[in-house]
Amino acid sequence: MPYSNLIATTKIQQRNTVILTLLLVVFWLVSVVFLAERHYLSSARDAINQETLHSQQRADDLADSIQRNLSQLHGTPDLLSTLLRVKWAVSRFDAGGAPSALPLEARRKAWTEDPAFNDLSRYLALSEQYLNADLVYVVNAAGDCIAASNWDTQGSSIGTNFAERDFFKSNKNGQRGIQYAMGKTTHIAGLYFSTPVIIDGKFMGAVVAKADVPNLSFLIKQLDAFVTDSNGVVILAGDKTLEMYTLPNAAIAAFSEQEKFARYRRNNFSTLDIVPWENNKFPSLVKFKNQPEPHLLVAKNLPQYGLQVYVASEVTAITSLAQNHFWLTLLIGALGSILICAVSGTVLYLETLKRSKALLWRKANFDALTELPNRELFHDRLEQEIKKSVRSGLPIALLLIDLDQFKEVNDTLGHEMGDLLLQQAANRIVNCVRATDTVARLGGDEFTVVLPQLHDVLIARQLAQKIINKLAEPFYLRDEVIHISASIGITLYPADATEIVNLMRNADQAMYAAKNEGRNRFSYFTRSLQEAAQKRLHLTNDLRGALANHQFRLFFQPIVSLATDRIHKAEALLRWQHPTRGMVSPADFIPLAEETRLIVEIGAFVRKESLAWCKRWNNLNPEGFQISVNKSPAEFTDENDSANVEIFVDKLNKMGLCGENFVFEITEGLLLNADVRIHEKLMELRDAGIQVSIDDFGTGYSSLSYLKKFDIDYLKIDQSFVRNLESDSNDVALCEAIIVMAHKLGLKVIAEGVETEQQRDLLSRAGCDYAQGYLYARPMPPEAFEQWLTARNA
DSSP states (O other), X not given: OOHHHHHHHHHHHHHHHHHHHHHHHHHHHHHHHHHHHHHHHHHXXXXXXXXXXXXXXXXXXXXXXXXXXXXXXXHHXXXXXXXXXXXXXXXXXXXXOOOOOSOHHHHHHHHHHXXXXXXXXXXXXXXXXXXXXXXEEEEETTSBEEEETTTTSTTOOTTOBOTTSHXXXXXXXXXXXXXXXXXXXXXXXXXXEEEXXXXXXXXXXXXXXXXXXXGGGGGOOOTTEEEEOTTSBEEEESXXXXXXXXXXXXXXXXXXXXXXXXXXXXXXXXXXXXXXXXXXXXXXXXXXXXXXXXXEEEEEEETTTTEEEEEEEEOHHHHHHHHHHHHHHHHHHHHHHHHHHHHHHHHHHHHHHHHHHHHXXXXXXXXXXXXXXXXXXXXXXXXXXXXXXXXXXXOEEEXXXXXXXXXXXXXXXXXXXXXXXXXXXXXXXXXXXXXXXXXXXXXXXXXXXXXXXXXXXXXXXXXXXXXXXXXXXXXXXXXXXXXXXXXXXXXXXXXXXXXXXXXXHHHHHHHHHHHHXXXXXXXXXXHHHHHHHHHHHHHHXXXXXXXXXXXXXXXXXXXXXXXXXXXXXXXXXXXXXXXXXXXXXXXXXXXXXXXXXXXXHHHHHHHHHHHHXXXXXXXXXXXXXXXXXXXXXXXXXXTTHHHHHHHHHHHHHHTTOOGGGEEEEEOHXXXXXXXXXXXXXXXXXXXXXXXXXXXXXXXXXXXXXXXXXXXXXXXXXXXXXXXXXXXXXXXHHHHHHHHHHXXXXXXXEEEEOOOSHHHHHHHHHHTOOEEESTTTOOOBOHHHHHHHHXXXXX
């Protein structure tokens, strides 16, 4: 799997694991909340049912106790209604008679002083004491009280009419009566118990016994219990502050103020604060008197007395269960979530660790840009293929591919475009090989191909040519069309080498041979290549000590003015006098010096030596003297180049020379790939007065654009154009064209390699400014050059 896809897959799997973990946590929390809620509701309902049973039992017990006591109280009028004296007293009045027309006081006085009624009143007073009643009286059929136990008090009930009382109305219907009411004369609230007196089937009156409410408190000893009458008014309560309160939506609310006052001696009633509990899942619970705990309100009817007994029980278990439910839900939810996260985290960690190892392995073994095997994995696979080759006896071909012109693309279009080019080139190479072959990127623009198990070694040649053809096709990089080529080195196992190091070295040598042969081709490794590479290696090692051992010498070749035939210019040429090899050609050691960057030190040496000789020859020549020195592209890219130029100019000034005494010769390739830094350094040379010459003009990527862009002083026509001037008219035309073009641009022209007088004359007629070559002199040591110069200009 490609590296980028592996990273993307890893991120997706990590994201999916996180999402799954979140879903599991959410599912767990929902399940915990649901199950905990069910458990809480079940436990709460059990607690409520248990408390309901208990409260109902208490209400039943309290109602039975009240009923027994009330029945006992009601027994007083039941007993007295059977007495003859009572019947005789009421029979003195008509059964359907109207209330007495006498005024109250007159009635009271008459009936109090009546001996029979007075005797009855005294009897009633005596009965009151023994029968635990607070008041006993007898009323006739019209409702007038004719005898009472309080006959001798200021608040005597005798003469008072009770016809409007509910208990009397019940008696008229032949029923026993009971009513909570305020005393008409005593103004004390009480329960009235009455029994009709029936004579010969007619209602003749009633006996009434009253129990004052304050004296009935013994009936309710529990603070959480109370009794209401048929109108919903609390008449008895363990908590006395509740008495005369009404139940919500009580019947008393529909009474007029006169009716309320007549019954209860008050117009307004407060309502008990009884509202449903805040949790509507428990409809049987109420909030009682603003107390924080929920309550159960259990009722028991006493229909024969028109009363209701209520017991309000505080259900403390609900609050504790709610608290336990909250903390239990929170704890179990948190612990489960932590466990899920821990398990998921562990799984994610292990999976991430596994993928990280895979990513690290891939990163360590594959190239991040092309996603091809890198150098390490290439070595491993090549080693494995060698082992297979040993067993099978079939050879292996190793191809080393280097992209030509890649550096130019990278430098001119930028690294991003260079990366795109490498990616497309890698894809093309992969598409050219077999599935069993290995394509790897070693770094930069170098690729390798391992061709294992070759039954025919010609396959390597065919595949190499196929790769070359594919890479020669245009590359379309965004808006750019790029053309490159490839140089391929081929070596065979075990014919050329048996060790990986030697195979790689062989392939590298063969690849460089392909480049030297003109690029866009492949080359097989040969023994001669190995010998040349060893010679190159030894030469490089010797080159490192050549400067310190004073093995370098400067030679000078004159540059002659074709117009005056005088000499005031020369080119400094470096020579290496090797102690064993003899004179080494610059073509052999200059490329090595540039590769190793020893050229920077060597260039400084050339300029230093040239300064000394220029000073001597400048004094000898009245017209002054100018020396041309070559400046390598490697020197321009050196970080200390600007400082080196400043040092050189400073030495010029100290020696009495100026910038015009020197010309720096550069190549066309430097200008073609010039960036801002190169341009700045060329400007530094111009500001110092040092002139610039383009060496070997016409052999590289000649272009008018950089001649206009940069401040150039000279063009040096390469000797390959000059050499055939005598016989090749095309070279004459080319030289004339270069000279005309240079003069139009304000440049002077120097022709290199002038060896015959005919070449000189042709160049002179074409307008060439200077000539340099064996016709005038070969390069010579400075001492010989000085003698030659003195004699030549004499």
